[in-house]
Amino acid sequence: MAHRKESMRNGRGSALEGLLTAGLDEGKSRFTLEDGARIAVVGGGPAGSFFSYFMLGMAQAVDLEIELDIYEPRHFSHAGPAGCNHCGGIISESLVQILAAEGINLPATVVQRGIASYVVHTDEDAVRIESPVREQRIASVFRGNGPRGGADTSRESFDGYLLAMAAERGARVVRRLVSGVRWVDGAPRLEHPGAEGATYDLIVLAVGVNSNLTQLVRADSGPAPAASTRTTRTYICAFQADQQLVQDVLGNSMHVFLPTLPRLEFAALVPKGEYLTLVVLGDDIDQELISDFLDSAAVRRCLPKQCVPMVCNCAPLINLRGADRPYADRLVLIGDSGVTRLYKDGIGAAYRTAKSAAETAVLHGVAAEDFERHYRPVCRSIEADNTIGKLIFGTTHLFKVSSHARRAALRMAAREQGRKGRRRMSSVLWNLFTGSATYREILKDTLHPAFGAGFVWNLAASLRPGRRELKGTGGAHAQGHARPVVR
């Protein structure tokens, strides 16, 4: 058990330690981790595994000996809900690159499909937007071992892969359910159903928003984070199809839908091996909305008719507003249970919050004010960007009410494909739907005079009769599935 101490380390360490600790505060933290410190991570999803992986790596870099337990009762090798963390399973372009720079390269057993392009569908048209570098830099993955009844030993769960990576670095995975956190003699202690658990120097809650565990910190026994979040329900389902059919019809593209249906923000169809995952985002999503969406012309154009419908489905919550204060003394919330990005790149947000929390704990301390000073800015940055994201998604309603605006946007993007120079509309749409850039950067791009001028020009052009031209794509037509693409 580590206690308050005067200095962070006892003077030993490498030059790397000097580099890492340069610029630390002159003031000392009330609670720092010292040799023998025990850390509990509740939840073995991406946030928990990223935290553990980086925490152990940084502790080793500064010669700090810690014990780290990850509490995760599920086995991600299970197919269906038992092993799944209920998410669309897209690793954004920017996160794929950053992870590679971190030395984390996703193997072919984890990557179900490398995505190289997006096809944006409206009620009338569709346009394919190629990756700026024309390479597969977006990964579609399964969080568990695939949809219900589809277990495959040649397939590896993304969450399972990260958890194994953390375990390889020294984390102990404890297959035990956690039911609460309470304070005993000034230190947080885990509770398990019907039993008291161990006391830790730091407890990290990486439990998402689909459990109520963040509310189970006993505030009457000690400090507790302000953990309430605002959520909305989304809808995810998986279709099964022949792998060749998925390849022929959808290729290595993710298909995004912007239908005019009320309450529906957008939807995406993601190819994954012999499966297709459909993710629907919006307000108050119910079965009627899903049925209307599946019956829409855009979906019928795109979804292979031979698909076995819905081998698996769920309606998980997603975070719309993060926790006000995702930390307390010796407690920190990361990933979705703290803050995440609006509608996309949740795994990227899990990576950022997990790493920031680990850096804070190793380099600065684990008191509430340490997290306030060093961890909260990252959370605030994500929240501030989400505010801009809400503004951007608000303006997309313009496209819902105006077919001319929709056509102009797609026309502008289509004409940019294969053209040299800046692809302004393509870049905005690409970043908006891939989550590769911040909403702030997207807004900045849309405020450029050339973007506005280009849009107005295409709006005028799309209003002129006889200017619209629809062309199909070979793969889709070869299989008899019409997929018009504006050129």
Add this chain to the structure above:
Amino acid sequence: MRKATLGQSYADGEAIVRQGEMGSSMYVVQAGEVEVIREAEDGEHRLAVLGAGDFFGEMSIFEREVRSATVRALGSAQVLTVDKRTLLRRIKEDPFLAINILKGMSKRIRELNRELVRARSGPAAGADMKGSEGRTR
């Protein structure tokens, strides 16, 4: 049939970066092998063979210079491009990210030092060096 690897495919002998060209990306080998070639007046010299997980071209992230070597696929290889801007933007928020790249560069300097010592030790040692080219960077 499943195209599950990330990055871009390169055929045997296909250049990924060319010596003398300006670069603004680093690369991470996802599958297969690539060879690092230094082109000189007396011909080509293989500096290293890199495999899955290895990265190259990282110098262009930190300095605005032309590529110091050509890198081409040795057999078929899958290589992921990491954009300079994406990486620098992230390093700004999280300087720790640079540590991993610095560690790799530090390891290479250490290996180069070893090679230099061996080369200066004499022709016999120089002959040994040829056998160690596989991991020299």
